[in-house]
Amino acid sequence: MAGKEREITLRFLAEPADVNFGGKVHGGAVMKWIDLAAYACAAGWSGKYCITVYAGGIRFVKPIQVGNIVEIRAKVIYTGRSSMHLGIDVRAGDPKYSERHLTTHCIVIMVAVDDEGKPTEVPEWMPExxxxxxxRDSAIRLMEMRKKIGAEMEAHVTT
Known part of the structure; x- marks a missing residue:
């Protein structure tokens, strides 16, 4: 039911296939997990298929060990007409203990699309x-900053 589930948490164990050359979980694996959680959250909120249009501010705070239990929490923090801004926190720890430490956090923007791939409206989220x-206010400020960064990044795009 659209507009009801604002938050989701994915939980699983970090596997040996996720390891990088340093023996920790590869940052690319973490980014994939973030995208999966963002999709699940956005689809749950909108009731529609969603695509990733932005992932930014990714901060790798602490490494994840192979064998850790990983929890990825995605939460709607702002909605536009067709977009959903999601706050993502990744926490991990030894599965034998209840303590989980923050390893990564970021913002992801998803857009709901119709069967033709065109943006379609999503339910409005109102903070309480x-x-x-x-x-929400932070998401709005970040949106304004991204506009400036996007204009600056145009210098780096080759045609």
């Missing part, structure tokens, strides 16, 4: 708590 208002 003071914390949610801060998250």
């Amino acid at each position: 708590s003071e914390h949610d208002i801060k998250l």
Whole structure:
């Protein structure tokens, strides 16, 4: 049911196939997991197929060990007409203990699309708590900053 599930948490074990040359989980694997959680959250909120249009501000705070339990929490923090801004936190820890530490966090923007791949409207999310208002306001400020960064990045695009 669209507009009901604002948050989702994926949980699984980091596997040996996820390892990098340094013996920790590869950052690319973490980015894939982030995208999967973002899709699940956005599809749950919108009730529609969604595509990733932006992933940014990715901060790798602490490495994930192979064998750790990994929890990826995605939460809607702002909605536009067809877009959903999601806050993503990745936490991990030894599965024998309940403690999970923050390893990665970022913002992902997903857009709901129709059967022809055209953007389609999503239910509006309205913050209720003071914390949610801060998250929404931060998403709006980041949106304005991305516009400036996008204009600056044009110098790096080759035609």
